[in-house]
Amino acid sequence: MNPSTPVRPAHAAYDPQYDPLVAPNPGQGRDYAPTYWVATAGPPPVDDGPVQQDIDADVAIVGSGFTGLASALFLAREHGIKATVLEANQLAWGCTSRNGGQGQNASGRLYRSQWIARWGKDVALRLDAEIRSGFETFKSLVAEVPCEAQPGGHLYIAHRASKMPFLHNEGQVMRQVFGYDTHMLSVDEVRRRYVDDAETFGALHEPDGIGVHPLKLAFGYQRLARALGARVHTGSPVTGFETRGGVHHLRTPGGTVRARAVGFATGGYTSNGLHASLDSKIMPVLSNSLVTRPLTPAELEATNFLTTEVITDTRTLRFYYRRLPDNRVQIGSRSAITGADAPHPRHMQVLVDGLHRKFPALKGIPIEHSWWGWVDVSHDMMPRITQPDTRESVYYALGYGGNGVSFSAHAGRRLAQRIAGKTDRAFDLPIYQRPLEYPNVFNAVRSRGFAPFRRLGQQMLYRWYYLRDERL
Numbered sequence: 001m002n003p004s005t006p007v008r009p010a011h012a013a014y015d016p017q018y019d020p021l022v023a024p025n026p027g028q029g030r031d032y033a034p035t036y037w038v039a040t041a042g043p044p045p046v047d048d049g050p051v052q053q054d055i056d057a058d059v060a061i062v063g064s065g066f067t068g069l070a071s072a073l074f075l076a077r078e079h080g081i082k083a084t085v086l087e088a089n090q091l092a093w094g095c096t097s098r099n100g101g102q103g104q105n106a107s108g109r110l111y112r113s114q115w116i117a118r119w120g121k122d123v124a125l126r127l128d129a130e131i132r133s134g135f136e137t138f139k140s141l142v143a144e145v146p147c148e149a150q151p152g153g154h155l156y157i158a159h160r161a162s163k164m165p166f167l168h169n170e171g172q173v174m175r176q177v178f179g180y181d182t183h184m185l186s187v188d189e190v191r192r193r194y195v196d197d198a199e200t201f202g203a204l205h206e207p208d209g210i211g212v213h214p215l216k217l218a219f220g221y222q223r224l225a226r227a228l229g230a231r232v233h234t235g236s237p238v239t240g241f242e243t244r245g246g247v248h249h250l251r252t253p254g255g256t257v258r259a260r261a262v263g264f265a266t267g268g269y270t271s272n273g274l275h276a277s278l279d280s281k282i283m284p285v286l287s288n289s290l291v292t293r294p295l296t297p298a299e300l301e302a303t304n305f306l307t308t309e310v311i312t313d314t315r316t317l318r319f320y321y322r323r324l325p326d327n328r329v330q331i332g333s334r335s336a337i338t339g340a341d342a343p344h345p346r347h348m349q350v351l352v353d354g355l356h357r358k359f360p361a362l363k364g365i366p367i368e369h370s371w372w373g374w375v376d377v378s379h380d381m382m383p384r385i386t387q388p389d390t391r392e393s394v395y396y397a398l399g400y401g402g403n404g405v406s407f408s409a410h411a412g413r414r415l416a417q418r419i420a421g422k423t424d425r426a427f428d429l430p431i432y433q434r435p436l437e438y439p440n441v442f443n444a445v446r447s448r449g450f451a452p453f454r455r456l457g458q459q460m461l462y463r464w465y466y467l468r469d470e471r472l
Helices: 036-040 067-078 111-119 121-144 161-175 187-193 214-225 297-303 345-358 404-419 440-445 447-470
Strands: 055-062 084-086 102-105 152-156 183-185 203-206 209-211 230-234 240-244 246-251 257-265 282-292 310-313 321-324 329-334 369-377 383-388 393-398
Touching: 036 214, 036 369, 055 067, 055 246, 067 084, 067 214, 067 393, 102 121, 102 310, 111 121, 111 161, 121 209, 121 214, 121 404, 152 404, 161 203, 183 187, 209 310, 214 230, 214 310, 240 310, 246 447, 257 404, 282 345, 329 345, 345 369, 369 440, 393 404, 440 447
Parallel strands: 055 084, 055 257, 084 230, 152 310, 257 393
Antiparallel strands: 102 209, 152 203, 183 203, 240 246, 246 257, 282 329, 282 369, 310 321, 321 329, 383 393
16 A cells, blocks of 8 residues: 555444534544435545644644535635645535535524614625625535536425515515515415425515535535645544644544644534533534435426425424425425434424425325434524634634525635635624624533533423414
């Protein structure tokens, strides 16, 4: 063997019960979750294998998902900096290989009307301009990478008649305040022109939305970044972190990476103890997903599934779904509370039941792929791309709340900009200026030992959301 060839140990088994709220790290070299994207993306591109000795780096990026890879790409492309990316398991192993592939002109969980209520109209307009810029960054990268892109827009389905006024108000705010070409659709218009969703009471149509094969897109990011000199070390979890003399020492099983700056891009897989600035700053939430076999011509006719646009409904624990290029249906939603409970069949049954309610003609259709993964939800429902302590060259980008497929590209770009020491007027916006915080009322349950109490609160919230979405 060539001495420079990376030693690649056999993959450890996928752990379906991994829970970032209680586990110290996501493991080392674990196999992918059994997603449709993994089954159809082809082999991962060549990487640099596990760290095998001490390394000096200008910049270390922790996490090889969309954000980490985009940050490495833009560090090289726009700032001439060759980053070293550290990934605990496989390339794009976490959120990036487990999502629904829905790219929307959004980030975080708040609506634009809520931006106005929280920060005022002027800040909301500037934030909207930044999110729009982010969608353009995403579109530009999608254009560079073969990733089965399905452009067209976003269909926001009212799953109850009582949700139509909410959609009408949001559409009006988007149109009148922010200048979007949004429009309302009647029940008949949705079913005749887009899809015969049996739960629809109408919809809001937004002009921006792109469905992608997320793992093919991530593989493309990696190839572009490595071609410009970035290094990507898989099987290299960060098991220790300390700063000495202004140099950050990131310990991995194979050696220590010494870096002048560090960017954390670990999303929903951010473990407590990784770095003090990240402890208990996000709430990892599980999302389940499934993909059917390809629909037959008769099933396509019965569901009138004409659109390939990305679709979500108005539930708080929303369903997100779309028709894939090979005529399969992908659908996802929230499910289990803990990793230990995630494999229980009742959680996947929630998706199957949802699929059947929306499309009765698909009852009994074989489910060929099913999986779950962790979503990074910040406690104020908005992402952060920031330097939490200006005395330390440590940065992070996370907290997308399920809207990271598209905005992660721009977050990676902005993360790279911050690491490179550049300034921008946008950096005084809340998502760049303020670090992630934990609500003061929950100070007593920050530590890992109090995780069960946080999950109890989540369970109570889920019950309330269900009542509000389905009964009240």
